[in-house]
Amino acid sequence: MNHAAPVQLLTLEQGYQALVFDAPGAVNLLSQATLTVLEDYLHRLSACPPRGLLLYSKKAHFILGADIKEFLPAFAGPHHQLVQWLMQARTLFNQLEDLPCPTLALLQGHVLGGGTELALACDYRLAAPDTLMGLPETRLGLLPGFGGCVRLPRLIGLDAALAWILEGTPRPATQLLGEGAVDGICPIPTLLPAGLTLLGRANSGELDWQARRPIRRQPLALPVSEQQLTLRLARQRLALAPAQGEAPTQALEALAESLNQPRAAAQQTEQDHFLRLCRRHQTRHLIQHFLCQQAHHSRPTRANTVPSLGLVGGGAMGLALAEMALAQGLRVQLYEAEPRQRAALPERLAARWQGLSAADQASRWQQLRLLEQPAQLAGCQLVLEAIAEDLSAKRGLWHTLEPLLPEQALLLSTTASLGIAPQACGLRHPERLAGLHFCEPERHHSLVELVFNAALPEAQRQQVAELARQLGRTPIQVADGPGFLVNRLLFAYLTAFLELVACGISPYQLDVLMTRQFGWPQGPARLLDDMGLANAHRIMQLLSRGIAARFTPPQSAPLSTLLQAGRGGRHQGAGFYRYVHGHAKPDPAWAADGDNLPTDAALCVQLLLPLLEEAALCLEEKVVASPAELDEAMRLGAGFPAFRGGPCAYLDDYGLARLLDEAEALALPHPRHRHPALSRRLALADPRYYPEVS
CATH class of the missing domain: 3.40.50.720 (NAD(P)-binding Rossmann-like Domain)
Structure with a gap:
């Protein structure tokens, strides 16, 4: 037994064996090194199977998924190597699922991504009370690629599986038991003895472990009419939620296509959809955002720094x-x-x-x-x-x-x-x-x-x-100055919003556009209501005096009118919206005039250009040290959609020249906040904020 290996194969009592995950680092990950060791052990187990196989962790957590640090190099590498990696994991999990003996995963702590998919390939699962299990891949711009889209709906049902995969939120042990994702909950000290007891019941014939396997290999046992209804409702919920990028839609379609396929074809469908996502800009942005956050969270804090x-x-x-x-x-x-x-x-x-x-x-x-x-x-x-x-x-x-x-x-x-x-x-x-x-x-x-x-x-x-x-x-x-960085960029966007409302555009149309299509967690009207209209007006005046008059809200904008009417925002029960028992209700007075409305694309350009140009100014003025820090500040401090990377990354992906061409074709007045000379100079120079990204 190699004690330095990330996985060890132990022989237990009564002819049982165990794959024990104990990586050299702080947590267990399904890295390439782990998959290679696992591949060797599963070949040996297939050739000489035990009476039963346990999978468990020596660490506080089971497995936190694949090693995300390996993702970006893999996604940027040759296509055949990426396919080989996916097929290696898929083959290994199928080997585990096909072993001629009962298999059981003992779960504790976090069980995420590939760790969940590995557990799903086992016949049984027991969970400690602290278990949190889930498939968060859509939050990284991906979908489960090691069989999770195939096994999960066949185990817990289509509706529950869609919620797992589209939301990406881990489930606690009690919910796992209620949904049928685990077979029992045991305190950590009794988890291993309980696992051996369960394997004994399987070997004695008390539990029919072999009857569980065809369910995971065959098409979903759910009438097509019920499948279609469930999928239609899921698509509707997705359309009404803030945009999260392409991953949830691809995951939903991967499930829809694979439900009525046997295992091999269903897993191929899952792989095809995974490959469509992994080289997208959105996926790269979400993975980089995750790694950036991970670096911040893993940085040790010094004890008693502030007594x-x-x-x-x-x-x-x-x-x-x-x-x-x-x-x-x-x-x-x-x-x-x-x-x-x-x-x-x-x-x-x-x-x-x-x-x-x-x-x-x-x-x-x-x-x-x-x-x-x-x-x-x-x-x-x-x-x-x-x-x-x-x-x-x-x-x-x-x-x-x-x-x-x-x-x-x-x-x-x-x-x-x-x-x-x-x-x-x-x-x-x-x-x-x-x-x-x-x-x-x-x-x-x-x-x-x-x-x-x-x-x-x-x-x-x-x-x-x-x-x-x-x-x-x-x-x-960031550098000192009115609004610092985040408010300066945010109010460039909000000023443009007020100008559009002054032109007769419904604030609710703009809220829907910027949440459901662009991906902000809140639309500009809801954001202004939440911060308080008086507070927003005061900040705009400070920015106008301290930076430039472009931050002054237009005279015809509704801000002053709403304040004079006592509608100061959510805390006063009304602003752009009326708030009934905490719920925002549109005001019929703000309904959109259906005649001659600009397209959504035109409105999006009109709202974003001032923010993007202000970002360029902030970099020129060294308000912040780098495009990467500006993007991170806007993601973490303003809710700029992480799948779009941030203002600088978005400009790299979309192209400033293209954006300006679209802006000049609009049938709307240019917002006063705009800096066309700055943007044209940048567009002619064709800069990239992230030149290393092709």
Whole structure:
């Protein structure tokens, strides 16, 4: 037995054997090396089968799928090598499924992608209570390629299998048992004994393991009329959801074509659809996004980097930040200046923590100290403000706190639009004031924009970045200025939206276009409602004064009218939409005039060009260091569709010259935000933001 191998073959009692996954790294992956070892063992098992075979992991998780780091080189390589890789895995899983003995997978922790497909090739599955099992391939722009599209619907039914594959969300153990994906749930210490007992029952004839196999090899046992109804409903749900790229549609069609085929033909159909996706731009963007996020999450945080965090502001943002910090084990000292709001903090915090266990609630209270005076922050090395977005209020706070804090203490502003330099005016040490802008809503966006004074030492910059990571966020450094990076690009897009509405285009038509076709999680009207129309109007005014008049909303746009009517957005119950019991309802007054409406393609160009041109300006002005960081910031901080890569990647894929040609053919006025000279210069130079990508 090779203890350094990712898979080991063990001989157990009573003539049973086990394939034990124990890769040298932190987790088990179906890498090429793992598949090669597995291939050798399965040849041996086929030639000399045991009485029964167990598959289990020595790690906390079973198998987290294929090694995604191998994907991009494989997809860029020769076609025959890619086909060979898929056929190797498919052949191995079929060999496992065809062994002349009962097979059983013991599952625990995460069982994802290829790990799930391997488990599906076994006759039985037992799960530990902590098991999360799923097929997330569509989130990477792919579909299950190792037999998952074939085996899963035959095991748990078509409707449930479609939900697994199209949603890509892992299922917990109780749901797995209810859907028939596993045969039982056992505590981890009893998982192996329970597995041996189940194999014994199979060998004794009490369980008919052989009867399970034809079901997975034959066409789906479901009348064609019921198949068609289920598929039609799935297509309808997909059409109404925000666009996710081509993968969900390809996965749905792969299932539809393979349901009535025997195993070999069905697996070939699955492979054909997989190959159509793997070289697409969208797939590359999603895989790169995943790898980028994985790199951020795997970066170790240093313990006790921030022994105590001072926090000023007990509003919604302040409490959200306190909750983030407390959840990560940080000590928080929270000060709220307004007496009534300060008195209400214990009750508001208790309400937020109702869903936590008693032990977790007690831990939160032990880590938190509610302060009565700003002087009580005197010992903090980091103080983070979350007060109103008002320049004079923030300046006043910093002038109060600076003399109270230690010499090396850092002052951190969460401002979204004011800039850092204006706040630091008059401080003895302006370099000690930095920006830590959490993109909102914080529950949906994981980006933090970091803004530093040039004189701030590198060690303190790293301390601020480490705080962002400890709070579970991804930091990206940007230059100081109104709106920083994300809001500057986002409001270029929102200003264009307001101009189109002023031209008579329905905001609801634009919301549908930008979600269901382009892929934003929210349309621009819903986004404005969520951020609050007064807040959006204030940011536009700040950007207009601080950068250029192009950010000023058009006079005929509805923003001022809605505000005057008391429709300030979702929090007031009405904005572009009316909100009934939390649900957005279109207002008939905004219905589209069906005559002479521009095409969806024209509207999309009109909305996106200002954002794309502003991105080019931000790179020229060095607001952000690179196209890759700009794209990541917009994905994580604004919800730009990950399958489109980001503004720079989208321009590379679509082509700026093509986009400009389409813009010039529109029957709509060019948005005031546009920079046609800049775009034409870039188009003539034919730049690529990612020149290494062919």
